[in-house]
Amino acid sequence: MMGILEKMRLDGKKAFVTGGARGIGKNIAIALVEAGADVAIVDVDLDEARKTAEELAALGAGTMALQTDVTVPEQVDAMMAEIVQRFGKLDIAFCNAGICINAPASEMTYEQWKRVMDINLTGVFLTAQAAGRQMIRQGSGGSIINTASMSAHVVNTPQPQCSYNASKAGVIQLTKSLAVEWAQQHIRVNCISPGYIGTELTLNSPTLKPLIEQWNAMSPLRRMGRPEELQAIAVYLAGDASHFTTGSDFVIDGAYTCI
Numbered sequence: 001m002m003g004i005l006e007k008m009r010l011d012g013k014k015a016f017v018t019g020g021a022r023g024i025g026k027n028i029a030i031a032l033v034e035a036g037a038d039v040a041i042v043d044v045d046l047d048e049a050r051k052t053a054e055e056l057a058a059l060g061a062g063t064m065a066l067q068t069d070v071t072v073p074e075q076v077d078a079m080m081a082e083i084v085q086r087f088g089k090l091d092i093a094f095c096n097a098g099i100c101i102n103a104p105a106s107e108m109t110y111e112q113w114k115r116v117m118d119i120n121l122t123g124v125f126l127t128a129q130a131a132g133r134q135m136i137r138q139g140s141g142g143s144i145i146n147t148a149s150m151s152a153h154v155v156n157t158p159q160p161q162c163s164y165n166a167s168k169a170g171v172i173q174l175t176k177s178l179a180v181e182w183a184q185q186h187i188r189v190n191c192i193s194p195g196y197i198g199t200e201l202t203l204n205s206p207t208l209k210p211l212i213e214q215w216n217a218m219s220p221l222r223r224m225g226r227p228e229e230l231q232a233i234a235v236y237l238a239g240d241a242s243h244f245t246t247g248s249d250f251v252i253d254g255a256y257t258c259i
């Protein structure tokens with residue numbers, strides 16, 4: 001009988017990770033590879049995506065770097081076609097690319113609002129849709145994991161980010177909707193809601209960096225998370241050990257949203 005760790009292995013499975021060039025996406029791509037999967041790195045930043053793909057190849061994975069803007073349907077279709085041509089199939093989709101624009105609601109431009117919605121919500125829809133269509137064609141099920149945020153649950157302060165918070169709340173309800181629509185095709189759809197995680201998005205932003213001390217004081221663990229602290233949940237959700245898990249949102253925030 002297979003033990004639990006064996007059941008969590010991803011040998012032979014094929015995956016893509018959007019926003020996979022760096023940060024959370026890169027760390028989850030590494031985890032999927034360590035568990036046995038081949039992983040396509042999908043990102044607008046081709047140079048970084050190539051570097052990450054090279055790191056995955058050094059770990060022994062089948063991989064590729066694809067330049068795709070997740071907001072452009074034609075590019076998402078081309079991405080899916082390239083993955084199927086080179087990997088032969090798709091089992092796991094991690095729809096993760098996202099941005100945050102900090103602007104007060106009263107001053108936010110239409111373009112700022114739309115950009116965040118386009119990448120964070122429409123981009124997740126388009127990439128999850130492409131994955132779901134491919135998994136339906138294959139008839140063998142699959143696992144789709146979307147990146148939401150603790151910002152889907154609470155309003156972060158002091159930085160103003162209404163479009164980000166709204167987009168991430170949308171990701172959770174989109175996830176549940178797809179989970180219900182695709183349940184009979186054995187396509188599981190879940191999302192993760194990380195708390196503050198140390199990546200380019202937070203650590204290298206001149207406006208956000210000065211806020212880190214304040215964020216830490218508001219967090220029971222008194223620190224931000226590290227991207228590798230999201231790896232285990234992603235491997236669990238990607239593989240067959242999580243058969244009965246679909247339509248769920250996993251808040252991984254060091255208890256930030258508990259208080």
Ligand SMILES: NC(=O)c1ccc[n+]([C@@H]2O[C@H](COP(=O)([O-])OP(=O)(O)OC[C@H]3O[C@@H](n4cnc5c(N)ncnc54)[C@H](O)[C@@H]3O)[C@@H](O)[C@H]2O)c1
Binds near residue numbers: 019096194197199
């Ligand atoms: N860092 C945090 O504190 C935190 C917390 C909760 C949720 N998140 C979410 O996690 C995800 C990853 O965040 P991160 O911290 O790793 O950010 P990051 O900025 O380090 O990485 C994001 C990646 O997405 C890519 N990207 C941006 N726009 C894209 C587009 N249109 N098409 C394809 N790729 C695109 C970027 O090039 C980059 O490689 C985002 O959805 C973010 O909202 C982050």
Ligand SMILES: O=C(O)C(=O)C[C@H](O)[C@H](O)CO
Binds near residue numbers: 148149161196202
């Ligand atoms: O909570 C999130 O989802 C984050 O990404 C944290 C953001 O970086 C932060 O709130 C941006 O202002």
